[in-house]
Amino acid sequence: MADFHDDLRLAHVLADQADATTMARFKALDLKVETKPDMTPVSEADKAAEELIRTALRRSRPRDAVMGEEYGLEGVGPRRWVVDPIDGTKNYVRGVPVWATLIALMTPGEQGYEPVVGVVSAPALSRRWWAVKGGGAYTGRSLSQATRLRVSSVNTIADASFAYSSLKGWDDRGRLDSFLHLSRDCWRTRAYGDFWPYMMVAEGTVDVCAEPELSLWDMAANAIVVEEAGGRFTGLDGRRGPHSGNAAASNGLLHEQLLDYLGD
Template sequence: MHPLVNVGVQAARAAGHIILRHAHQTDRLTVTSKGKSDFVSEVDRTAEAEITRIIRRYYPDHAILGEEGGASGDSDTVWIIDPLDGTTNFLHGIPHYAVSIGVTYRGKLAHAVIYEPNTNDLYTATAGGGAQCNSRRIRVSRTDSLDRALIGTGAPFRDEERIQRYLPQLGGVLNETAGIRRAGSAALDLAWVANGRLDGFWENDLKPWDIAAGVLLVREAGGTVTELYGRNDVMDTGNVLACNLPIHTALERAIHSASRPD
């Protein structure tokens, strides 16, 4: 493993230990709301602080962008951290959430770590070096027909305008595929695309910490990740379409079959 990936793995496992330690006592946690249906717990903050502490021990000059702590530092190398992707699942006792750590160098995705504490599955990738799960090489699925494809998605919940933009997309994909899953963790959805469990995934308006590691994993596993509306870079807009190459055009067409953005 690349040295930065080794540090990312150490940090992700440490955060995962904190998360699991509190998983059966969520009723005792302090939980606040960042917005409609957007929660943060003391576990999110504690886990991010531990990730940051470990990174700083080895790379004190690197910059960090965390979901809870915001941006700090000025460096060509930036660590992008989601300490607990799937907080709502965690708070409801649903064992589907992950620690996500991406690293960019001069604005390009360079390294990725996604750790699923409940299964102990560890996903890693380095640009140009392929993607792994538990140290074994992974590849996207070989499904070549959309009507046999299982697709992941994330539903918006913060405002009516985004919901109305999303619902026609959902209908279009439902009509064309074998099924849709809305599991509640974009990081894990992308990791599952990389690992071939899902054939594709799309979601609108995600944040860099939601997708940095997952986007690199999919690409290094032989998949494609594009901006949903063909605009700027997906890391800038957060509108993600990830899948294997054979179904990309058909999935994109299904998503946009009922409506297009203004």
């Protein structure tokens, strides 16, 4: 198996630089925010963080391709970095601290491109999570000060904590009844939103989570952290990985039950 620890260390350096950029503009009264064609917001900090990461990767990994939310795909190499400069931009622009920079490295695998490194950095929460293929998932202040992540052992939906982002997405896709059915059958539901439910699944503080519409950059880093913590990450169609345009994540024990409620 290839060793990706040098890439993991680089991803941490990239996350450190992005954190400095995003935190410098967080809650700034003169923050510039635009509306993209899909009617979602983008701030000057989103653009600056992605530009910074791309510039660093051109210098340190010139043969690798880079895909980012704000500037698309650049390069054609077999290794592909996938970046969401601020996952949770709506929170960011309103001063809510639940947002993160997501950085993943993907390489060709048995099912197409698969994430082999993932870093999720939430500086306003003073939290960071990361994983490398075959090396486990961790959280902490640095590589040397880290705690290994493990998913929960809850094995019934009636005892499960279910996290999500919003009701509207499920309603827009005609799946609200199924969503509410699951919510009623669970022990607890909370709308933490964006990257955070996936990190909670990896930590074992949440047992299942799902979202009906996502992009690759929303999922790549989250997927490897969940899997390396012992959980499962698929689309609502049950296909492993971050390629289905939506997501279902669990501690593994509850995954088929989760898909019974919300799966395609």
